[in-house]
Amino acid sequence: MTSPDAPPAAADAALALRAFALWPAGFGGLWLRGPGPARDALVERLGSAVRLRRMPAHIDGERLHGGIDLAASLAAGRSVSRSGFLEEARGGVVIAPLAERITPALAGSVAQALDHAEPAERFGLVLLDDGAERDEMPPLSLTERVAFACDLGSAAPGDLASTALPAPLASPAEIPACSAAGLEALAAVSLALGVDSGRALRFAALTAGASARLDGRDFVQESDLAAAARLVLAPRATRLPPPPQDDADAEPPPPPPPPPESDADTPGDEEQEDNGTPDPDQLIEAAAAAIPPGLLEALADGRTRRGAGSGGGARHLSPLRGRPLAARQGLPRGGARLALIDTLRAAVPWQALRRTEGETHSGLRIMKDDVRVRRFEARSASVTIFAVDASGSAAFTRLAEAKGAVELLLAQAYVKRTEVALVAFRGQDAQLLLPPTRSLTRARRALTELPGGGGTPLAAGLSMVCTLGTGLARRGYTPLLVLLTDGRGNIALDGSTNRAAATEDALKAGRAIAAAGLAGVVIDISPRPRPEAAAVAAAMRARYVPLPQANATVLSKVIGALA
Amino acid sequence: MNRFPFSAIVAQDEMKQALLLAAVDPAIGGVMVFGDRGTGKSTAARALAAILPPITAVEGCRFGCAPPDAGTCPDPCTSKKTAKRAVPFVDLPLGATEDRVIGALDLERALRSGEKRFEPGLLAKAHRGFLYIDEINLLEDHLVDLLLDVAASGENLVEREGLSVRHKAKFVLIGSGNPEEGELRPQLLDRFGLSVEVRTPQTLDARVEIMRRCAAHERDPAAFCAEWAPADAKIVRKIAKGRTRLPSVETPDEVLYDASRLCMACRADGLRGELTLMRAARAQAALEGADTVKRKHVIAVAPMALRHRLRRDVLDETGSTTRIERAVAEVFG
Numbered sequence: 001m002t003s004p005d006a007p008p009a010a011a012d013a014a015l016a017l018r019a020f021a022l023w024p025a026g027f028g029g030l031w032l033r034g035p036g037p038a039r040d041a042l043v044e045r046l047g048s049a050v051r052l053r054r055m056p057a058h059i060d061g062e063r064l065h066g067g068i069d070l071a072a073s074l075a076a077g078r079s080v081s082r083s084g085f086l087e088e089a090r091g092g093v094v095i096a097p098l099a100e101r102i103t104p105a106l107a108g109s110v111a112q113a114l115d116h117a118e119p120a121e122r123f124g125l126v127l128l129d130d131g132a133e134r135d136e137m138p139p140l141s142l143t144e145r146v147a148f149a150c151d152l153g154s155a156a157p158g159d160l161a162s163t164a165l166p167a168p169l170a171s172p173a174e175i176p177a178c179s180a181a182g183l184e185a186l187a188a189v190s191l192a193l194g195v196d197s198g199r200a201l202r203f204a205a206l207t208a209g210a211s212a213r214l215d216g217r218d219f220v221q222e223s224d225l226a227a228a229a230r231l232v233l234a235p236r237a238t239r240l241p242p243p244p245q246d247d248a249d250a251e252p253p254p255p256p257p258p259p260p261e262s263d264a265d266t267p268g269d270e271e272q273e274d275n276g277t278p279d280p281d282q283l284i285e286a287a288a289a290a291i292p293p294g295l296l297e298a299l300a301d302g303r304t305r306r307g308a309g310s311g312g313g314a315r316h317l318s319p320l321r322g323r324p325l326a327a328r329q330g331l332p333r334g335g336a337r338l339a340l341i342d343t344l345r346a347a348v349p350w351q352a353l354r355r356t357e358g359e360t361h362s363g364l365r366i367m368k369d370d371v372r373v374r375r376f377e378a379r380s381a382s383v384t385i386f387a388v389d390a391s392g393s394a395a396f397t398r399l400a401e402a403k404g405a406v407e408l409l410l411a412q413a414y415v416k417r418t419e420v421a422l423v424a425f426r427g428q429d430a431q432l433l434l435p436p437t438r439s440l441t442r443a444r445r446a447l448t449e450l451p452g453g454g455g456t457p458l459a460a461g462l463s464m465v466c467t468l469g470t471g472l473a474r475r476g477y478t479p480l481l482v483l484l485t486d487g488r489g490n491i492a493l494d495g496s497t498n499r500a501a502a503t504e505d506a507l508k509a510g511r512a513i514a515a516a517g518l519a520g521v522v523i524d525i526s527p528r529p530r531p532e533a534a535a536v537a538a539a540m541r542a543r544y545v546p547l548p549q550a551n552a553t554v555l556s557k558v559i560g561a562l563a
Numbered sequence: 564m565n566r567f568p569f570s571a572i573v574a575q576d577e578m579k580q581a582l583l584l585a586a587v588d589p590a591i592g593g594v595m596v597f598g599d600r601g602t603g604k605s606t607a608a609r610a611l612a613a614i615l616p617p618i619t620a621v622e623g624c625r626f627g628c629a630p631p632d633a634g635t636c637p638d639p640c641t642s643k644k645t646a647k648r649a650v651p652f653v654d655l656p657l658g659a660t661e662d663r664v665i666g667a668l669d670l671e672r673a674l675r676s677g678e679k680r681f682e683p684g685l686l687a688k689a690h691r692g693f694l695y696i697d698e699i700n701l702l703e704d705h706l707v708d709l710l711l712d713v714a715a716s717g718e719n720l721v722e723r724e725g726l727s728v729r730h731k732a733k734f735v736l737i738g739s740g741n742p743e744e745g746e747l748r749p750q751l752l753d754r755f756g757l758s759v760e761v762r763t764p765q766t767l768d769a770r771v772e773i774m775r776r777c778a779a780h781e782r783d784p785a786a787f788c789a790e791w792a793p794a795d796a797k798i799v800r801k802i803a804k805g806r807t808r809l810p811s812v813e814t815p816d817e818v819l820y821d822a823s824r825l826c827m828a829c830r831a832d833g834l835r836g837e838l839t840l841m842r843a844a845r846a847q848a849a850l851e852g853a854d855t856v857k858r859k860h861v862i863a864v865a866p867m868a869l870r871h872r873l874r875r876d877v878l879d880e881t882g883s884t885t886r887i888e889r890a891v892a893e894v895f896g
Contacts, residue, residue: 064658184771191767197763199600205778206781353679
């Protein structure tokens with residue numbers, strides 16, 4: 001495996017599938033991203049070999065863990081217990097459709113089952129992930145515990161449907177072990193790609209062995225290590241491998257001759273194909289070629305693998321709307337609604353007792369303690385608050401661009417269901433030009449009418465944004481602050497023209513924003529990036545984006561990535 | 564069951580140390596482990612619970628009463644016999660309901676015989692052992708409040724569904740989480756005794772060793788565990804010795820002053836920092852087999868006892884560990 005070109009996704013998926021079939025409990029499972037014929041073919045193939053069980057994303061705790069079957073118990077007059085889904089799935093393979101919708105709570109329980117000490121008590125997990133964007137993905141606690149990740153979104157099914165699956169191994173000892181040099185190479189790849197999980201290391205070593213075994217060999221060679229790096233390590237990469245030393249040119253594909261250092265102590269450079277002394281650099285390259293393209297973009301953006309889903313704010317509990325959660329004890333007041341069925345269920349077990357204790361009228365006896373109320377989990381709407389520096393220093397250079405960006409974002413707001421508010425500061429103080437709205441026309445008008453010129457009351461602008469943001473957060477919105485400024489405040493909070501005091505006030509206001517926990521981004525719109533704006537960003541604990549050549553499209557892209 | 568042995572965990576010395584301290588003196592008040600996934604957090608906690616010598620409990624007691632406490636549980640247990648049982652290790656899943664955690668009405672009895680009986684929850688199960696919560700930062704707030712309250716008081720008080728029950732629930736609370744995925748409220752963080760930060764080792768050798776040991780364990784769990792049994796047994800003996808020594812460890816006044824000065828120097832909020840620092844230093848001394856607490860013990864445990872209690876300073880981006888080290892250097896030169 002010396003070619004940096006990754007084999008087609010379907011071939012890798014077939015390899016992952018076969019390795020998984022060798023020892024489902026050891027590999028944990030597969031994470032299959034992107035719906036399509038290739039994925040269907042794979043699942044179908046798997047289903048013909050092992051017992052598959054589907055786990056709906058909305059499965060409740062009772063069904064998951066088992067317990068007393070209330071309906072059956074009442075009918076039978078004795079307690080009837082029912083086994084839980086996790087128990088029933090032992091030794092088999094669980095298919096989780098819509099895996100990107102799995103809640104952290106469900107994921108926690110499943111992860112625990114996957115961690116069971118006895119491999120025979122575990123099950124394999126296949127995550128079918130239909131997430132459209134990079135942000136929408138199954139809970140990390142699950143993706144972490146399955147060995148393989150394959151993106152099959154655009155892959156042709158190839159011969160996936162006819163892949164010959166190996167019989168499960170009787171003992172994991174049948175998987176060949178990696179040589180010391182092989183382990184070292186995998187460790188080097190993991191370091192280069194910033195893969196920090198011990199589980200990933202374990203999976204990688206296991207995968208290399210499984211690849212050899214599938215090939216009918218009892219030793220691990222370089223192609224096995226490359227497969228492990230591609231299938232296990234590359235999808236977990238958190239950074240790009242550093243460019244290979246100094247001799248790297250602008251074009252990476254032609255691999256440089258083996259670096260002298262790493263090969264100085266290993267004889268026989270020529271026979272890397274089969275002598276088990278792999279070259280980590282080539283492995284890293286092979287793995288880097290298999291890094292999913294979206295990940296690179298995310299890394300280039302400086303974004304991590306988490307973050308709020310698009311258009312959605314943070315999740316919070318709501319008594320009124322959203323996804324239903326388990327009912328809780330409580331009285332239906334303050335907007336909470338009665339959960340009738342749960343109330344009855346809470347009351348039923350007590351009927352026998354209450355009948356013997358209380359008076360003798362027939363019918364259900366429901367007491368205050370039985371009453372349950374409904375709860376929902378809602379995603380709060382996010383509001384992007386723009387604070388635009390319309391002072392003389394900023395106005396003439398960039399105000400028009402800032403206006404354009406706000407307009408573009410506003411147009412997206414319809415799609416992403418976010419709202420936009422606009423604060424401008426110039427002259428002596430800050431002004432709320434536009435309270436949170438989705439109205440395109442109003443926002444446009446406010447923007448067009450926004451005049452420029454005058455001093456820079458940066459501190460006033462920041463404190464207005466802070467007040468607005470905390471107020472919105474309290475009302476259940478998730479605010480995101482976008483500050484467009486050059487950071488050179490010259491009007492202090494008290495209105496006096498004093499640069500030193502103005503800077504101090506601005507930093508203070510920035511820290512107040514950080515203390516309130518409001519997320520934000522500072523966009524430096526001065527023609528040349530300046531330390532002042534960076535200092536304000538640091539105080540706000542916000543991202544700092546210098547945009548010397550900003551235009552409306554670039555701006556809205558940066559903000560769109562954060563919102 | 565052949566769990567991955569405690570002593571076979573590569574590196575992660577601070578986490579192992581914190582767990583040992585908590586095992587010697589459960590009153591330290593729990594360990595919070597921060598770190599990425601796959602750094603061996605739960606492996607270490609489970610492994611430690613698995614090697615501890617079994618506890619003696621009243622036979623058949625659902626609340627795990629120790630023999631001197633016989634009859635104090637809600638059942639109450641009456642058996643004169645005692646039985647050995649493994650140190651409990653309860654893994655609290657994120658989705659656990661309040662019912663499952665604190666216990667609830669025994670539905671079976673209520674349905675069948677109209678009898679009001681308490682069905683113990685996970686808290687009762689964890690009594691005298693460990694309660695481990697992965698991703699505690701994602702757990703619902705009201706559950707975290709409840710857990711910390713019980714962990715601090717050592718007693719679970721149930722007043723619901725017409726039940727009025729109290730039972731002992733003394734356990735070492737171990738929480739883990741990745742701060743980047745959600746913060747724990749500072750008030751809650753403060754109630755954990757110790758906190759450690761773990762990372763997968765960044766050296767080639769350590770990583771190779773991790774893979775090698777994992778593979779060996781997978782290949783033949785029994786043989787691997789047997790190989791590490793002597794090392795584990797040594798740790799068990801160390802804990803046992805530490806436990807017997809702990810009550811007699813003396814704390815001289817000058818060490819108390821040292822601890823206070825250190826807390827002031829790094830501006831740790833609240834008194835809990837000093838109390839935990841002293842407790843942990845005592846446990847550290849006991850673990851090392853010393854008769855009195857010395858300054859070096861305080862310094863050894865200072866990062867884990869204080870790290871999570873420092874006030875956030877927005878302008879100072881230095882990590883809390885560095886700030887504590889700086890304070891140690893300032894105070895003790």
